[in-house]
Amino acid sequence: MKQTLLLLCILCATSSLIAQSYNVTGKVKDDNGEPLPGVTVVVKNTIKGTTTGSDGTYFLEVPGSDAILICSYTGFAQVETPVNGQRTVDITMKESGSVLGEIVVVGYGTSYRQDLTGSISTLNAKEFELQPVQTFENALQGRAAGVFINSGSGKLGQGLNIRVRGISSVSAGNQPLFVIDGIPVISESIGTSTEPDNPLATIAPEDIESIDILKDAAAAAIYGARASNGVVLVTTKSGRAGRTKVSLGYYGGVSSPTRKREWLNAAEYRELFDYAAKNSDFGELSGAEEFGFETGTDDWNSNNDTNWADEAFQNGGVQNVNLNISGGDARTSFLISGTWNDQTGILVGNALNRLGGRLNLEHKISNRLKIGTNLNLTKSLNQRVPSDNAFTNPLQLNALPPIQPKIDPNTGELNQNTLYYNNLIDLEKGFNDATTYRSISNVYGQWDITDKLYFRTEYGIDWLNLQEDQFNGRETLDGAPTGVSYSNQVTTINQNVNSYFNYSKQFSRNFDLTGTLGMQYQSGERTATSATGAGFPNDRFTKIASAAKILGASSTETAYAFTSYFARVNTKLFDRFLVGLSGRLDGSSRFGKDQRFGFFPAGSVGYILSNESFLQDNKVVNFLKIRASYGRTGNAEIGNFASRTLWGANFVGDLSGIVPTQLGINTLTWENTDQLDIGLDIGLFNDRVSATLDYFSKKTNDLLLNLPLPATNGFTIITKNLGSLTNNGWEATLTTQNFVGDFRWSTTFNISGYRNEVTNLNGSTIDGGSRQLGRVSEGEPFGYFYGPKYAGVNPDNGNAQYYDINGNVYDQEDFFEIPDAERNQKIGDPNPDFFGGMNNRFSYKGLTLDVQLQYVYGNDLYNIAGFFQSVNGDYFDNQSRDQLNYWREPGQVTNIPEPRLYSGNGAIKSSRWVQDGSYLRVRATTLSYAFPKAISKRAKMDNLSVYLSGQNLFTFTKYEGYDPEVNATYISSVNLGHDFYTPPQARIFTVGFNATF
């Protein structure tokens, strides 16, 4: 605390006296004379600033008549305008491809991009406002270099995989920290399903002004112990002074799966299984007889030909209405918005709808003191589909034999006598609803102590209530015989206080300094209560009040807290040398009691070469900056009580006892990531071409690992800070203005790659499980595939063959005779070689075509379900059609072994089901038309635009599964790129309009 005081005193002593106030007003317009709302106008070298209102007007109190105003606006070149003693200063800004002048949100403050020494990707609302995305993370996909996003599946409301610059942790999670209007929010799954829900799906993309992703240590270290996976800062829209503006947006559309697969029809099914039964290792069996045994039906001899796989899908749709009213005067500005979003999934029974409202209000009590609030409340209802691994997952219907009917002819009801559960019954006789209420709200006050120094304090709360209601009727698999109802209430409350000073001063022409000093406290608490009941009078009673029997009930509670101090100093010397230093001291209840506080420093330098005289008037290069940073961040997602040795309850009938539940150590603490970043920003031909290049090298130490212990002492693991891994990579973004003028064409291309290597696991390995291939092992990338390598089919006898580690080929039965260590090898890598996206925007007058591509190259995928669905008729699961090319006679060369019912020929986990997962996807295509002002004015509108949009229109891939953008999440996180009856993405067509009054 002493140091804090000292620093404060220094700040006080150096701040200048308050100069006489001087008011300036004016209008900011583009070069066509159209007013520009939302332009940031700042007095140079002070903290004073404002944004223009809806008619482009600003009011600003400046320190003196010699002040200089800086106007910044995304897509426009930054302008510096001296006040020169005038009271009215109108400013004209020119459109530009440059982003250098844009305001970038950094932690606890903002900066101009040109002055950044860290690596930050920014996405402004403008870039995705015409792409009807359902959650805001979708908007990032393919748009931010170094940020890899995998939607995982086409299920609505499902958690996404977001990775900033590789994989920085083995067990403490890899999701970035999400901060919305200054509040770190809950982004991890809190539901009970084995598949993560997505709390961020409750946030309306329309409310978002900008998303800034802090990628390197210089940018992220201010978030200390939680920044190793990057930090995503979300800023919501705010009101602007001027005439009240009403915007109404609507879109609606239809969706369908990106792809369906081909399965055997009834005749093909009988043919394959007849052959398989005859050639079974268990003797010459009869397909009809065995099928009868397995199902207890005579369906083999029926005329059914059911396309079960198609039954999993439905025509989905989406509708979205957004109303946004904003305005204000010189002292008070407001924004009120409401969004209604209703989505029906492509998977039967899957839906998500969201209704939310927001009030952002700011009021200036005086010229020096303002207060404000961002209030938000959302309700969402997600009708969820079961885990990929559940028999009730609709996609598992593709396993059902085509020779079995959907409707039982005897009862007229859904067929109950199917090989596996006919989970359509679940939809008819049950539901699985997750209702979420969420408020991410804050109040803040800001005191401009001097023109150079302000103090801001924010209190924020992220309150989330999840209510899960599941009912399975008496005829369902999980509800038999009398119905089962499950109810779960989870409440999560995060409270957060940020208090900090920001300081900005130009000490001389050659020395600018900005500084931040502050503190943050956050506490998080989660409570949950659940109950399961059975024994319902009939399926019309679904609440546990009507249950005769309580099968289970539970209540749980957990909590954590962080207390942090942070400081940052940035200087600019001679208008070209940039130096930044930051540090954060983080303490958390999660850290072991002997290791409670961590320090996370970062330093960075930049050199704006284009401000040197030798480049000043260069015709080609108009901007050139090189920068480098080095620093440390942490990962604190280590669990709330991981450092403790604990005993917990364990049950016997109606009694309860205690057993040890975990073994801990007092020194258990955060993971450390040291990151080096070297970057280059360049603007050519007056910013017609601009590019950013970054190389990064991240070394993560103290990885939290479960050190395997001999189970013979009663514990299988102890969690310690043991391991290390590295991520080395590069990323590049190239933006070009190919045509300017009436016909405009701009292109943004980004590409990134990383090499992940686990360097120290304390000699152990982590395996993904007996069916999965994922593995973590020293010297290999996280999650590489490890297992037997498939060698095809022995042409002589139809046996499946495998390679040993020396490349020798064995028939399957001989393969089992060789030692285990010689059977398994590296057979794939789910990490991409590179990935990225490309955006092309063409516009002519009011017509705009925006095409967003996204690609991933060089990653492998493993279809776990191959065991069941592409295994030459080993059991009666329907098979993918490629299995018809099976081995029938000696000499035949094929990749599909001889079908032998129950015999497991080629049925072990192996590279047989590993495929290249590279893809190129036309992620979003939007054709929009903005009506000329003359027409929209006649309709009493400021603006009117209509658009037609398609998402995931085309996908180019060699992957034979449903969709290459896949990541089954019910299995351990070691198993990247695994597919297990995982639903594909949706292809969505929408039409919509945006109108402003």
Next chain:
Amino acid sequence: MKKLALLTGLFALLSLGACIKELDIEPVQSLDATLALESASDIESALVGAYGIMHQGSLYGTNLNLVSELLGSEDYCQWRGTFQSYRQIMNKTITIDNAEASRTWVDAYRAINVANSVLDNLNKVEDAALRAEFEAEARFIRGILYFELVRLYAQPWDADGQNNGPGVPLSLRAASNEEGASVKGARNTISEVYAQVISDLTAAETGLPESRSGTSRFRATNYTAKAFLARVFMQQSKYSEALTKADEVIGSGNYTLNAAIAATFSNKFTAETIFELYNNDQNNAGTANDGLTTFYASLPGIGRSDVRVLAAFTSQYEANDERSSQLIYIGTGRRPGSRQTGKWTDFAQNIPVIRLTEMHLVRAECNFRLGTAVGTEPLADVNAVRKRARASELSSLTLDAIIAERNFELCFEGSRIHDLKRLKRSTGTFPYNDPKLVLPIPEREIRANSALVQNEGY
């Protein structure tokens, strides 16, 4: 003004300093280990906790039954579920990462560690009688689990041999910190493990109470220890020792056969069971992916018929035998139409682990082998079991008839492979001592403990 603002800001910052204290947050669903075992009632809670582990699917809740049955499945039953782990066990193509081999090992040692924790904290129990009883109970738990481990993970006991082959590691001290939990114990010999089992169970036999009442009936009595000792001696072919223990259990008069055998499985804590798992709707081994009922049953909405019973076995029953007519049924739920055992049909049912009939059959077999009639004639013991099942009474006896009776009576209760091994009989083409009939030391364990040697054949 400026100073005021600064002071306000400073105050706000300082007040946050108070939040450092807020970093001390205690878990509310668990207790710190240093506070967990402080009193006699805490020690008793730990004992109950250890039983809780034994109730899980990894141990008596499923695997100590099902793994044994599937290892000896030939001409008996068939696994046709989708779980590869059990299919491997049935086919004797077990891999070292087999999930069942792994979880049974891990949980057995978890329970053993709880028992060891009780033994290491007995000084917290002031009452000497209670202390002795808790000690006996902890040693019972440890003893039976080492017995289960050694007969699944090591070559069978060879009555004529040295039994110097690798058994399982004996861990006899509780681990409560990293150091203790990191000890790399090597495998003790088979004979050392059996010696420990007998020592533990003998201590339990003397220290445990005569009987239990109410909901405590899942806890061991001295007769439970004796019954397990009878099993252990049978496994070692020590017939006279087994005979003594079985006779003591029967002779106690504490147990009587139920009038109908089916009642044993449909009621809780009947007069016939000597050791029984205590379940209810909430606490049982599983209703979807684990549990005997899940795997063995096929009733509407109950079970998956993952295990079907083969006609080759059921056809050996007499027509009137209730063990067939009452306890073998044709499935009507999932995979309908196959033969199923009727012993496991309700998720919440208690699970008998040792029943009085087993003691009768042990006594009969031992008397028969030894040519004695301790307690009663072998024929009388066998007929007592048959009579209750409404099977015709036998007039004469052979060893094969006694063994057959064991199969009829104790099928699908977990003794299958152990009986075959002690009788040196093959299952299908696998001789009793085939390494494939021994579970592998789990892969995870071999990796974590360099002192372990893998079993032959893996």
